[in-house]
Amino acid sequence: MPLLAQRPRARFHPLTVSQVRPLTDAAIEVTLAVPDELAEDYNYVSGQYVALRTELEGKEVRRSYSICAAPTSGEIKIAIKRDLGGLFSNWANDNLKPGDVLDVMSPTGAFVSQHAVTSLNDPQAIGEESVGLSRYMAFAAGSGITPILSITRAVLASNPQAYMNLVYSNRAAMDVMFVEDIADLKDRYPSRLAVHHLLSREQRLSPTHTGRLDAEKLRSMLGTVFRPEVVDEWFLCGPFELVQLLRDELSAAGVSADKVRYELFTTGKPTAAPEGNIGRPVVADAAGGNIEITFNLDGLEGQVLSPKSARESILNAALRVRQDVPFACAGGVCGTCRAKVISGEVAMDENYALEPDEVAAGYVLTCQSHPKGDAVHVDFDS
Incomplete structure (x- = not known):
């Protein structure tokens, strides 16, 4: 990209x-x-x-x-x-x-279409792979509709041969965000956009559109509401449990992982936000039991000693000496704290943001990464 x-x-x-x-x-x-x-x-x-x-x-x-x-x-x-x-x-x-x-x-994130990327620099730009017939499938739950709505608008506007199937799950009709915007899109692209509203706490005429978006519901849709074998790209956005369920079911249905894009709003696991130098102070071990963390940021090199007993993340340690180190969610979801390991080894607890090729190239989420040895060097500018 x-x-x-x-x-x-x-x-x-x-x-x-x-x-x-x-x-x-x-x-x-x-x-x-x-x-x-x-x-x-x-x-x-x-x-x-x-x-x-x-x-x-x-x-x-x-x-x-x-x-x-x-x-x-x-x-x-x-x-x-x-x-x-x-x-x-x-x-x-x-x-x-x-x-x-x-x-x-400023905007960031990799939850974008690999087939039709548009930007402000060229609003009508279409990637080479997107020329011709393209079929997309999107699942959203609650506020997970926000990036899905933006993607839907872009792919339909940028390619006259793009088709989108959208499944949007909510508890009740009153909870549906952007209901008028979605209806307007459906009116604008009546033959290229199909919208399926699922309500878990309201009875609808169609059994397919009533109840939770669970494994049974998804299986009932496969081959009826949509055919997975013809979908070029999938988009999943919502809470961790739902997104993981959808990924597992799609994999079981033979959908290749490289066709599936997903974003999580929560991991389902409590996380403590980085505090920098706020709260319990962390100081270097006078006896020498420290890890030397070196980092590049905005062309400048910073260093900080982190006591091995503290088991600080690289992000938390770096924040103690520079408050402008980038981060947002601190839960391994957004990818804002991404950096490349230049030397040393790290262990990454969670990763819901980096693609496999990024990890293979040496990138880590510093909010989830802990040095494994006595020294590590990471580059936020890479």
Whole structure:
């Protein structure tokens, strides 16, 4: 993916909220204005995300949100759904308004089509492989629709021979985000977009569209609602358990893993956000039981000693000496903290963001990586 590979490291810039649109009783769409001088920084591909940063209750808070609109000059659109107990999501739904300013990281992420990549630089660009008939299949649950909606808009607009089948799962009709936008897309592309709304807590006329999106439901759709053997590319977005189930079932149905793109909103596992030098202090072991961590960032080399007893991640250690080290989710999901291992060895606990070829090339998620020896050198600029 040349467009993604050539992108410089993501950085935060202050952006002003220009519009807040209610989507449901528990979700909003937020439009952020991008000034002309930052246009290149916020050029993006459908399916990518941005990280937001602000201060709440005296602490820095970072959250990642997928861009829900096809590439549009001068703005970024995201959707924020309330999470039970979620500090940022509830604050945003209750308080965010036009004129507010948020720190927004430039777009990143690899949840994009391998067949039809479009960008602000060339909104009508079509990858060589996308010329001709292309069939896509997408599964989304809840707020997982946000990147799926952007991808759907892009592939249908960029290729007149592209067809999209979308399965969207929610608890009830009132929970369906972007319901009018999806209906408008269906009206615009009546013969090229098929939409299947599944509701788990409401009875629908069709048994296929009633109930949870589980293994049994998926198997009932295979060969009836869609034929997996003719699908060129699959997109899965939602909570960890659902995405993993879909991947397993597709694999069992003979779908090649290289045709499946997926993104997780949560891993289902609690994670502690990096604290840098906040909270319990970590200091080098005076007796010499330390790991020497060297890292390149913005052309500068940094070093930090991490006591072996602390079992710090590379990210946490680096944050103790440079607060601008990139990260967003800290759960191995977003890939913002990606770096290449130059020397030494690391053990990576979780990885839901890097492709196998990236791992083979030496890339790691620093939020999940721990040095295995006495020294390690990583490059965030690579």
